[in-house]
Amino acid sequence: MKRVLVILFVVISISSCSDKGDQKNTAEKAHEFLVNTLETTSGWEKVHAAEELLSFGYSTGIKEQFLHELEEHKETPQYRIGIWRVLAREAQTDEERKAWENKIAQVYASPTQPDRLHAAESLAKLNINLQKVAPALVCNDLNSKDTTMQAFVTWGSSVATNPDSIDYHSLISMITSPIETFRRVGAYALGFYPDLPTDFRSVLVENALAEPESSKAKVYLLKAALLFSDDDSTTALLKEKSVHFLSSTEKFARIEALLALAERGSSGDLPLLKKILAEEYPGSQHTFTEREVTDIRATAAYAILKITQRGGGKMAFPDWLIIGAYALVMLAIGFFYSKKNKNAEDYLLGGRSMNPIMVGLSLFATILSTLSYLSYPGEMIKFGPVIFTSLVSFPLIYFIVGWLLIPRFMKMKVTSAYEILEIKIGTGVRVLGTFFFLSLRLLWMATIIYATVNTAIISIFGIQKSLVPLICLIMAVITVVYTSMGGLKAVVITDVLQTVILIMGALLTLFIISMHLGSFQSIFPQEMPAHWEPVTWGLDAGKRMTVGNAILMVFVWYICTAGSDQMAIQRYLATKDVRSARKTFGISLVTNFTVQVLLALVGLALLAYFTKKPYELPAGEVIFNYADSLFPWFIVVGLPVGVTGLVTAGLISAAMSSLSSGLNSSSSVISEDIIKRFFPSKKNVDFLKQARTISVIIGGVVTLLCLLVGYVQGNLLEVVIKVVNLFVAPLFVLFFMALFIPFSTQFATIAGGLVSVAVAIAIAFFEMFGLQVLWIMPIAFIAGISLACILSAVEIFFFNNQNENRNEKMES
Structure with a gap:
């Protein structure tokens, strides 16, 4: 054990000095600079910093800051438009957003306002078509001699809230215009619409490369072309030409070049961006005013965060080594216990003499699948602690199961729980019970394996979707091999190991987040998050979650599962007497209680962490919608190299634990409730070999279902x-x-x-x-x-x- 701890300490120490750690430190400094710019400046650099932070989902203090700005600058032309635009982007409700948008629209619709141009630009950025605001004025502006107003109104007349309705033809015609202002504004506009049709992209690239170097539209066209470039060599050329503008004496050129890197830069560009952020890049101090330098540095900070965000979600080579080592350990355990099983009772029930503590942990690991391990933190993040009030029902559950159900099961020396149904009532009930169980467990096993791979491994860790069937197959094969070899003893031992890894992963996550936030107390919100619904105490069948609903649901689920599921009853029967079986169930309850509390705390910690650092979320995601995936995402982006692999192994192990238990219990039911009952053999049958063969066949069926589940429509969870x-x-x-x-x-x-x-x-x-x-x-x-x-x-x-x-x- 000491050697394991020393190795883990060395891995964490080394990985804390890795590129992963360096990038996180750089991103933290960039985020701090943006927040500082937001809080200490006034003017357009404040507006730009706020919008950049909002793009990552960071909204702390922005509304308050800009309401204060509005009090002082509500009559300041141009700047008031920027204030309203930020407040519209920050708005939490449609009603509030529309109120701020209407203020901007009123300025554009008033011919005498001095900041109509800024209003037109802001409405276009907010995807509000100017034709719907003031069609008569649009017509006048398009025919005016003011080419800048013409260009922005052309853009504003092309936008739509639905990407499919955007008039790309008008925008592309702007970049081919003989008027430089039109080309500049058209290219600038295209940067806000990532779905430019493929047919237009080659035109954009050609015009960007052909634009004269002295043209103010050049950097805008290069940035737009770079955003949509698909060819590696063309992308490299466009990027090289864009980076050249970082030495420009024009602020707008540097800003556009930095925005280009924000969208298409890589980790190799971070050293250059760090220099700009630290004012160590040539010309940063001497060419521009202090406010302009701040704006440029803020854009560099934004680029750093965007590049860091794109680089997240990838495991390092040591992580894969740890996962591979874990798979070998599982196979070794199965091989070891294959030599210990002498008959079918050893294989299916562990000889009825297994350690109740080990069996209790195994029962817990069986009940807690990967989906449960991920969903408890997600439930806390998205809906609050109501579901965890169900833990108060555990004492009553223990009494009912321990004193009313377990003694009745233990009196009957059976291998399959469904033998009890025939003994007590009749063959038809046993057949129905067997059908219910097998239908449930086969689909359950297949779906859990697929969902684990598809959500927690593929989509989170950046592996190609095409590899889902292969990874499902590998997981299923490994589990089938060690389960079919070792039987229930191998299942229980691996379940215990997996339980330890799961708990360790949650504890490490809680510890590291507490370190990042400064203290353990920091994970607790100072006030109830706005997206949590008020707590309702009673029963309400029309509501998704109340305290009464949670307690009733968990109580009924636990009693039903503990009193009818072969995976639970099999573990009671694997102990020597009622007292041991009761102890087994008690241990599983205590472990479940402890881990649920731990995962609830992990949920709070993740909520606090990503509220403070939303730039570490995947691009385009927000905390509320991404709640169920925040835990595995943090495992990749928040934990050190090596530890990521260990905890990922814990996630995989939870799925394999459920699969191994399902294989063993389904094998037991098929052997006892179908083959022995309806197809008795007069010859000497090696029941141990038969049970192993059944496990392999079930594993094959589950593997096939894994491949087919991907075609099922709807949310897998x-x-x-x-x-x-x-x-x-x-x-x-x-x-x-x-x-x-x-x-x-x-x-x-x-x-x-x-x-x-x-x-x-x-x-x-x-x-x-x-x-x-x-x-x-x-x-x-x-x-x-x-x-x-x-x-x-x-x-x-x-x-x-x-x-x-x-x-x-x-x-x-």
Whole structure:
């Protein structure tokens, strides 16, 4: 253990001095300069700094700063337009945004205002078509002798909120105009629209290269052409010519060249940008005024942040080494325990003598899939702590499962949980339970593997989408090999290892963010974030989340899962007695409680971190919409090299843990509930070999489903939640009738189970009675047991009456 800690310390120490760490330090300095410019200056450099910060999602203090500016400059021509534009960009509601936009529009619509030109430019930048503001004035401006006004109004008449409706023909005609002002404004305008049709790009490049060096339009055309260049050699040429303007004596030329690097620069340009930011580049101090230098440096800071943002989300070679080493460890564990299994009971139940602590951690790791590991921080970030109030139900859950369910399971020496259904009620109920379980788990395993690869690995770590099937296949094969070799013992050992890695990853994230923010206390918001809804305490079936809804949902889910899922019951049966099984469940609950609290804190920490450093988010993303992916994204951009690989292995391990448990439990169910029950063999059968073969076949099916899941329309996380919730309550309906209703009948129990599924489908996909998805399990469970109990009672009553009538006739 000491050696592991020393190696980890060395990796963190070395990686803190890596390029990844240097780029983060450079980005922090750039961000600090922009914030300082925002807070300490007044004028257009303040406007530009605010807009650059807003482009990264940073809004702290901007509204207050510019409302104060407006009080002092509400009658200052030109500058007031910039103030209103910033306030429009910062607005949190459509109503507020439109109010500021209307102020700008009123200036353009008034012929006597001295800053109509600035209003026209700002409306164009805000994608507000001038024809809708003042069509008569537009006509006058387009025919005026003021070429600058003509150019900006032409731009403003071409824009649209829908990118497909932008009049690119008019903008391209501007860059081919014989008038330099038109070419300059047209090229400047194109920089705001990243979806320029391919047909126009070659025209733009040709005109940019042909433009005279002395022309003021040259740098604008180069920047626009560089933005849309697809050819590597052309891109290099355009970039070289753009960088030349960083030595210009004109402020606008330097600004445009820096904006070009912001969009198409690379990490190799950072040293040059750092010099400009530090005023170490030739001509920075002597050619321009102090305010102009500030504006240039702020643009350099913006370019640094844009380049750093594009370079995020990539793992280093040591990270891949750690992930590869982890996969080899999994295979080694499977090979080791393959020599320990002597029979099918060893393979499927670990010989019924496994350590309850290890089995408890395994049960926790099984329940906590990758999606859960990612969704808890995301839930905290996006909706607040309401879901975590459900933890208060854990003591009651422990009592019900530990004293009412586990003793009943342990009395019956079975291998498959669904044997209990046949013993208590009948063969038909066992078949239905087996069908529910296998349908649920096969789709569950395939979807979790695919979602883990597609969301947490591919889209976050920058790997090509085309590699999704291959990575799914590799993960599935590794898991199938160590599970099919080692059985439940290998599953439990690897689950324990994976649990440790998951917890370590969360702790490291919490520690490093606290270090970045200055203290652990800094992760807690000083006031409730604006996007969190007010806390509602009671039950409300029409609301997504209330305290009552959260407690009820988690309570019902835990009871149903612990009382019907083979993956849970299999672990109780793997212990030697009721006390050990109860201890197993208690350990899984305590671990789950601890990790949920830890992940809630991680959610708060991520919210605080990215609120302070929104430039580290992927380009175009904001915290609210990216909540579920913030944790894996931070793992890549926030953790040191090496540690990223370790925690990534933890994410992968959670998916593999769920897959391995699903493989083993599904193998157990198929072996006991289908093959032995319906296809008994008179010959001597090697049941251990048979169980391993079944695991391999299931793994193949899951791997195939992984490849097909990508074609399913809709959000994968939503699909997983709805599918799981469809079958959790119906499964427990069958077990509830078998364990607690002495007069239950086979027909009534099957009917109750099927109705429970029907109700779950109606709520999940048709929002029956306006119920939200969190109510799928409670309502489906109540509907199922109510119908099953009523039909059982009616059936028993009718059967007893028939018997009494027969007896009376026989006596007479």
